[in-house]
Amino acid sequence: MSIFAFAAQTIRIAVPYLFAAAGGTLAERSGIISLTLEGFMLTGAFCAALGSYYGGNSWVGVACGMGGGLVFGLLHGVVTIRYRADQVVSGVAINLLAIGVTRFFLHLAFGSSSNSPRVPGFSTVVRGEGMLAGMLPDPLIALGLFAVPAVAWAIYRTPFGLRVRAVGEFPQAAESVGVHVARVRYVAVALSGVLAALGGTYLALDQHQFTDNMSAGRGYIALAAMIFGNWDPVRGGLACLLFAAAETLQIQLQGTQAIPSQFVQMIPYVLTIVALAGMVGKSTPPAALGKSD
Amino acid sequence: MDALRERVADTLLPPVVALLVALVAGDVLILSVGQSPVEVYALLLRGTWGNAYGFGQVLYKTTTLICTGLCVSVGLRAGLFNIGGEGQLAAGGFAAALAGLALPASTPAPLGILVCTAAAVIAGGITGWVPGVLRARFGAHEVITTIMLNFIILALLNWAISSADGGALRVPETLHTRAIRAGALPRFGDLIPAFHGSAANLSLLIALIAAAAAWWYFFRTRAGYDLRAVGLQPDAAEYGGVNVGAVWVRAMTISAALAGLGGINFVLGYKHYYEDGFATGAGFLGIAVALVGRNTPLGVGLASLFFATLSQGGLAINALVPKTMVDVLQGVVILAVAASAPEVRRVLRRRKRIATA
Amino acid sequence: MNAERGSGVGTGDSADAHGQSPSPSAVVSMYGIEKRFGAVQANRGASLEVAAGEIHALVGENGAGKSTLMHILSGLLAPDAGTVRVDGTTVTGWSTSDAIRAGVGMVHQHFMLVPTLTIADNVVLGREPRRGMAMDVARAQRDVTEVATRYGFSIDARRRVGDLSVGEAQRVEILKALFRGAQILILDEPTAVLSPPEVQELWRVLRALRDGGGTIILITHKLDEVIEISDRITVMRHGQTVARMDTPTATPADIARAMVGRDVLLTVGHPSSGAGRVHGPEASVRSAAPRLTVVDLEVAGAHHERRVHGVSFTVAGGEIVGIAGVEGNGQTELVEAIAGLRAARAGRILLGGRDITTLPVRDRASLGLAHVPEDRHRRGLVLDYSVADNLILGRQHAFVSHLGLDRARIAQNARARIEQFDIRPTDPSLPARALSGGNQQKIVVAREMGGEFTVLLAAQPTRGVDVGAIEFIHAQLRASRDAGKAILLVSAELSEVLALADRVGVMSGGRLVALLSRDAATMDVLGLWMTGAAPPAAGAA
Amino acid sequence: PAGAGATALGTGLNVGVVFDVGGRGDKSFNDGAYRGAERAAKAFGVHVHFIEPGEGSDREAGLRLLAAEKMDLVIGVGFIFTDDLTETAKEYPHVRFAGVDYSLQTDDRGNIVQPPPNLAALKFREEQGSFLVGALAAMVGHSKKLGFVGGMDIPLIHKFEAGYRAGVKYVCPDCTVIAQYAGVTPDAFRNPGRGKELALSQYQSGVNVIFHASGSTGLGVFEAARQTGKLAIGVDADQFAEAPGHVLTSMIKRVDQVVFDQIDRVRTGTFRGGVYEYGLAEGGIGYVYDANNRAMIPDSVHARLNTLASEITAGKIIVPVSR
Ligand SMILES: Nc1ncnc2c1ncn2[C@@H]1O[C@H](COP(=O)(O)OP(=O)(O)OP(=O)(O)O)[C@@H](O)[C@H]1O
Ligand SMILES: Nc1ncnc2c1ncn2[C@@H]1O[C@H](COP(=O)(O)OP(=O)(O)OP(=O)(O)O)[C@@H](O)[C@H]1O
Numbered sequence A: 001m002s003i004f005a006f007a008a009q010t011i012r013i014a015v016p017y018l019f020a021a022a023g024g025t026l027a028e029r030s031g032i033i034s035l036t037l038e039g040f041m042l043t044g045a046f047c048a049a050l051g052s053y054y055g056g057n058s059w060v061g062v063a064c065g066m067g068g069g070l071v072f073g074l075l076h077g078v079v080t081i082r083y084r085a086d087q088v089v090s091g092v093a094i095n096l097l098a099i100g101v102t103r104f105f106l107h108l109a110f111g112s113s114s115n116s117p118r119v120p121g122f123s124t125v126v127r128g129e130g131m132l133a134g135m136l137p138d139p140l141i142a143l144g145l146f147a148v149p150a151v152a153w154a155i156y157r158t159p160f161g162l163r164v165r166a167v168g169e170f171p172q173a174a175e176s177v178g179v180h181v182a183r184v185r186y187v188a189v190a191l192s193g194v195l196a197a198l199g200g201t202y203l204a205l206d207q208h209q210f211t212d213n214m215s216a217g218r219g220y221i222a223l224a225a226m227i228f229g230n231w232d233p234v235r236g237g238l239a240c241l242l243f244a245a246a247e248t249l250q251i252q253l254q255g256t257q258a259i260p261s262q263f264v265q266m267i268p269y270v271l272t273i274v275a276l277a278g279m280v281g282k283s284t285p286p287a288a289l290g291k292s293d
Numbered sequence B: 001m002d003a004l005r006e007r008v009a010d011t012l013l014p015p016v017v018a019l020l021v022a023l024v025a026g027d028v029l030i031l032s033v034g035q036s037p038v039e040v041y042a043l044l045l046r047g048t049w050g051n052a053y054g055f056g057q058v059l060y061k062t063t064t065l066i067c068t069g070l071c072v073s074v075g076l077r078a079g080l081f082n083i084g085g086e087g088q089l090a091a092g093g094f095a096a097a098l099a100g101l102a103l104p105a106s107t108p109a110p111l112g113i114l115v116c117t118a119a120a121v122i123a124g125g126i127t128g129w130v131p132g133v134l135r136a137r138f139g140a141h142e143v144i145t146t147i148m149l150n151f152i153i154l155a156l157l158n159w160a161i162s163s164a165d166g167g168a169l170r171v172p173e174t175l176h177t178r179a180i181r182a183g184a185l186p187r188f189g190d191l192i193p194a195f196h197g198s199a200a201n202l203s204l205l206i207a208l209i210a211a212a213a214a215w216w217y218f219f220r221t222r223a224g225y226d227l228r229a230v231g232l233q234p235d236a237a238e239y240g241g242v243n244v245g246a247v248w249v250r251a252m253t254i255s256a257a258l259a260g261l262g263g264i265n266f267v268l269g270y271k272h273y274y275e276d277g278f279a280t281g282a283g284f285l286g287i288a289v290a291l292v293g294r295n296t297p298l299g300v301g302l303a304s305l306f307f308a309t310l311s312q313g314g315l316a317i318n319a320l321v322p323k324t325m326v327d328v329l330q331g332v333v334i335l336a337v338a339a340s341a342p343e344v345r346r347v348l349r350r351r352k353r354i355a356t357a
Numbered sequence C: 001m002n003a004e005r006g007s008g009v010g011t012g013d014s015a016d017a018h019g020q021s022p023s024p025s026a027v028v029s030m031y032g033i034e035k036r037f038g039a040v041q042a043n044r045g046a047s048l049e050v051a052a053g054e055i056h057a058l059v060g061e062n063g064a065g066k067s068t069l070m071h072i073l074s075g076l077l078a079p080d081a082g083t084v085r086v087d088g089t090t091v092t093g094w095s096t097s098d099a100i101r102a103g104v105g106m107v108h109q110h111f112m113l114v115p116t117l118t119i120a121d122n123v124v125l126g127r128e129p130r131r132g133m134a135m136d137v138a139r140a141q142r143d144v145t146e147v148a149t150r151y152g153f154s155i156d157a158r159r160r161v162g163d164l165s166v167g168e169a170q171r172v173e174i175l176k177a178l179f180r181g182a183q184i185l186i187l188d189e190p191t192a193v194l195s196p197p198e199v200q201e202l203w204r205v206l207r208a209l210r211d212g213g214g215t216i217i218l219i220t221h222k223l224d225e226v227i228e229i230s231d232r233i234t235v236m237r238h239g240q241t242v243a244r245m246d247t248p249t250a251t252p253a254d255i256a257r258a259m260v261g262r263d264v265l266l267t268v269g270h271p272s273s274g275a276g277r278v279h280g281p282e283a284s285v286r287s288a289a290p291r292l293t294v295v296d297l298e299v300a301g302a303h304h305e306r307r308v309h310g311v312s313f314t315v316a317g318g319e320i321v322g323i324a325g326v327e328g329n330g331q332t333e334l335v336e337a338i339a340g341l342r343a344a345r346a347g348r349i350l351l352g353g354r355d356i357t358t359l360p361v362r363d364r365a366s367l368g369l370a371h372v373p374e375d376r377h378r379r380g381l382v383l384d385y386s387v388a389d390n391l392i393l394g395r396q397h398a399f400v401s402h403l404g405l406d407r408a409r410i411a412q413n414a415r416a417r418i419e420q421f422d423i424r425p426t427d428p429s430l431p432a433r434a435l436s437g438g439n440q441q442k443i444v445v446a447r448e449m450g451g452e453f454t455v456l457l458a459a460q461p462t463r464g465v466d467v468g469a470i471e472f473i474h475a476q477l478r479a480s481r482d483a484g485k486a487i488l489l490v491s492a493e494l495s496e497v498l499a500l501a502d503r504v505g506v507m508s509g510g511r512l513v514a515l516l517s518r519d520a521a522t523m524d525v526l527g528l529w530m531t532g533a534a535p536p537a538a539g540a541a
Numbered sequence D: 001p002a003g004a005g006a007t008a009l010g011t012g013l014n015v016g017v018v019f020d021v022g023g024r025g026d027k028s029f030n031d032g033a034y035r036g037a038e039r040a041a042k043a044f045g046v047h048v049h050f051i052e053p054g055e056g057s058d059r060e061a062g063l064r065l066l067a068a069e070k071m072d073l074v075i076g077v078g079f080i081f082t083d084d085l086t087e088t089a090k091e092y093p094h095v096r097f098a099g100v101d102y103s104l105q106t107d108d109r110g111n112i113v114q115p116p117p118n119l120a121a122l123k124f125r126e127e128q129g130s131f132l133v134g135a136l137a138a139m140v141g142h143s144k145k146l147g148f149v150g151g152m153d154i155p156l157i158h159k160f161e162a163g164y165r166a167g168v169k170y171v172c173p174d175c176t177v178i179a180q181y182a183g184v185t186p187d188a189f190r191n192p193g194r195g196k197e198l199a200l201s202q203y204q205s206g207v208n209v210i211f212h213a214s215g216s217t218g219l220g221v222f223e224a225a226r227q228t229g230k231l232a233i234g235v236d237a238d239q240f241a242e243a244p245g246h247v248l249t250s251m252i253k254r255v256d257q258v259v260f261d262q263i264d265r266v267r268t269g270t271f272r273g274g275v276y277e278y279g280l281a282e283g284g285i286g287y288v289y290d291a292n293n294r295a296m297i298p299d300s301v302h303a304r305l306n307t308l309a310s311e312i313t314a315g316k317i318i319v320p321v322s323r
């Protein structure tokens, strides 16, 4: 397989990770734990499919996907910021809720427990071997690649980003100079919902369909990438690409009968652990991460 | 007296508030599919606490949840977040089955149970020891390593059960091992006829003992003192002569061993074989159980009972409403408990201030 | 306004705190302030009146409610009852941003600085200069440097705050307030962590501010500072305002009496008086062989940089060796290396002749090493543990029976220590978090000094602790010394070192630059050693 | 008791169906069972009760719930129900049971253990249909490489893979089959994103036809076929609609027909326990050849497939069930 095709596949696989990890970084830098990425992504996928189906247009789907992420992001925000709930508990609940709600409404809207009908999406017919060309028609891929520098810019180069970093490290300090801690966190967590939901939107629209639990653990991989990148958006983005490359490798290696598929499928996970243990030292989370009070 | 009342209110009010919120959310969902909430709730109660069989099923589910809930809470007490409960549970179950297959059929029951249970605990423990060491030695974040190890363990077990050459081990065309020869635990149905047919078994007792032991360990032993200190303030623990890395390793090992123990519920108590996928979802729900149960063994027990009731109840009302309703309710309940606990505490404090003013 | 000194002393009576009409010249007036945290009533009808253009000292024991009162003034907390007026306008319950807008700035006792951000970022936070949607980083740095220069600070605005020394960090805190145009500046225990030259520098800045028309409220536990710098004084006790004085007519003894409600033996603040110094251990108590020996010790910091360079010294039984020095010169690393919390890169540490260089913390403790750590909140206490549980931290192995922790003995130990060291409140089941700073420190001291030990490392043992508690802790240190224990005292407080030590060392740049006998160690000599400029005639050890 | 008492039309025969994980709407065997039961409900006025269980112990609980309510027939859908059905059937000898994909066990001596007399074990010979679509793929694929995408790497799916491989090899001995699996957890059956990437990489490496046996994951395979203009083969039901023009055929499993039949047998009093095998001969297994895909399959190829089918039916070709 050509290096081009390998890279193209890596990028396609990475897109949901990139969105979610970028969103997660933003929220965690403000001090809110992002265990919720999986739920945001799933909700985004469902709302995107719903919007695209009823709106008849994939951009309506994108808007709805973002809307779904926004709602769930704000829900997480209200529960953890206004009501000071434990962020991990809320994260677990949001993820369970996302599975339940998408299933429930899948049933209600399309009468199926497993998938939606085909909806308008982005990927178009591409013949021949030009796999790279196959990605171009999907604006979400470009957007996903763009999300990382955008979040990096927002965090390091804007007043909002400065406040996010301050709030995530030492909220009392930010508060003492009149920064509205809760408001900063609301915005950060809402944006993380929108971004992670875009990852789900990509899944659904690339697939032209929503299927039950289609995020399939990608939110957790994105969380891992974010931690792996030591809460830096760019390094997190690179970690996403690394994970995606390992997955691509896994796909390429499978099918040779010599090794059982299960062992090949372990490759990305083993690689991650080895890399984590070998390369990076201790990761340092934002100091106020997870502290609701 | 007053402090006691405050503590009672503090522990009881959040779940009650949560229940009310969940009831309202449930009503909306039930009405949206055109059913009567009263009827559905009545059915839910009848199917769970209303008859011995249903209650037995609730207890069966409680057993697994106690183990995975304790697993998560041991980790959290030491400041570690173990999300690998599912794989650890599966590993424990598989090891119990292997032990039960390896033992001769003539093994005396108590010995068989002991060996198989020990196998489950040890196998679980190993799966936790690895991320513990990775954390202590290499600073590898346990959230990532437990997620990754989860996939690795499940892949290994999947291979063992579906592809490995194991005529003696697995039953062709299925996803389970052969039945164990020794180590089977009696079911409640064997002892109390009313429970007949339900999966509840003596593992519940073992899980309760484990919960009591966990309580003792946390609050009454020196090791527990060290472990909690590490979780609250690692620097102070280090100052107090505690080897923080060693505590991390120990905590992860114990945490995963408890999850592994949960494997006997299905393998020794219920089906008498290991089946691929029996652990699905239990690890994740364990997180909810630990957190709603506020990391105390008693809380974990009660939260397990609650979530088990909800899960079994979902089955009972399946004829009227889709089972996904229960998924939604689970999320709502956890959110409501999490959100109401600090809120209740705040309101209590405010009330007291007004009273004293 | 006349000093009302003595009016409420000893009785806790605060009749003057209520019902008084504000005097017209006051820029700040607070009346009948009530604030409760759970079971703790932090302020009970406290009042404060500050005139424009004065330096006003706010004093009181630990937990008297000073910080709380100032948090209310700066908008961080809302009072449960009472009135706050600033510049004649009622502002009760305002927000921090309201306060900032009205020119009230607070320098907190625990710095409100984000260590991972640069100085410029910290200063402009909340009012960042913009260029389009982005932040104008260059302008932020320019503006901050400009304000700093105007007030005579020299700083590099691009440095990370986490890399600064405490003194520098404090300047950033003050800069933050000045950047926002603060006219009323509140400082909460600003000198607790400063070296004498740094303190003088601070006074210079404060006087300049006052002379420029600014008003300053200063919380401190050091009475000599109060006398030196303030114009007027307000004394708090148990959440109430118990006295107001004009500084020129007040004496330290008066203030101390008002604070604690009884006479206090003052040692700190008047080292020259010698009042508290019971001189020299008897020869019979002092052991011949050193109890603690440190040889050519090298210790690395968090980033592998060398923090301690070839330090050698000994401490004999019955002697207190004091280590003075500006913070951040390797004292922390030195103590932590001896305690076993940090690896020694080279050199040896001997405890009573036994090499303990590589022993774990626990073994050192069981060999008789006790340690009062400099940071009680991070190291010395598990804040969520009960007082009783904290009283066995580090000794937990000694409190087990065959079934686990021996609860009865832990309770008995707690009762004994609480009584012996006068820890208040006396309930051993309270979480340590709920106690005032001074009482928290007493827990640590009680634990470390209440048990068996031969060598004690006492790092900043009285930091942020009120005079009553300082008196008590000093007495304990002396008693231990007199009982033949070896004590290494590390303190940023020169007066404390001088009051207690038999020999005095100075650390600078990671080296032990001087080790002098008590008689050779005077304020002036030590001050010079500390600033890095070795006095020409002084002989280093 | 089995087969006793014929019930007249519309007199309220009660049938309970417990679905496999995945449940209704999976466009696969759960849906098949659902359609069969619904058809019976319309045709005979049967009351059908559905249960979608959650995790492991719910399967048995679901069966018991229905058995205890004295259903006339209780159907468990999926091989995973095998043990639960056996247990429950033994305990409720007066209730009739049927198990879709019931897997037969052998005892220690290697003899097949017969299911209880009140239990109908409904088995499908998926390998036969897979063999035919494999042969078809090899004949029209214009490539020596053929693709297969499975959900989890488990024995049930191996049956599809083995039959497919055998079919390919039978008509084209020097062809190779690339077989890939989507994952190691049940999520592998509902991860279309992964399915699409697997398929894209196979197409990229020169494969022109992919057969999938992977639940919703296969929807990604169809998407990849659409995007690259290549072909895919559906499974269980006719999946033509998923990617018109790109679905060469579907290997179908008539779960609906079989379920309908069993209900009808209960109605007419002809229900008998025992093992029922549905292969090509019985019409329980087949492949789609209709107006939608006739253009893609040359007549000669179709004729060859018919020959192969009859050879299988006649036992001249024995299709392997494991790889
Ligand atoms: N946020 C809080 N929550 C609970 N109790 C508090 C809080 N802040 C202060 N307190 C309690 O209120 C009382 C007064 O505290 P405050 O900080 O005002 O004292 P202080 O005079 O500043 O003491 P110190 O000299 O030690 O700084 C203390 O008993 C303290 O424990
Ligand atoms: N959130 C809180 N909950 C409970 N107690 C608190 C809280 N915040 C502060 N306190 C307590 O209030 C007291 C006063 O707080 P403050 O910030 O003035 O520190 P302090 O007592 O002066 O400590 P130190 O002098 O050692 O820095 C402390 O004892 C502290 O433990």
Ligand SMILES: [Mg+2]
Binding pocket: C066, C067, C068, C109, C188
């Ligand atoms: Mg204070």
Ligand SMILES: [Mg+2]
Binding pocket: C062, C109, C189, C437, C464, C465
């Ligand atoms: Mg203080």
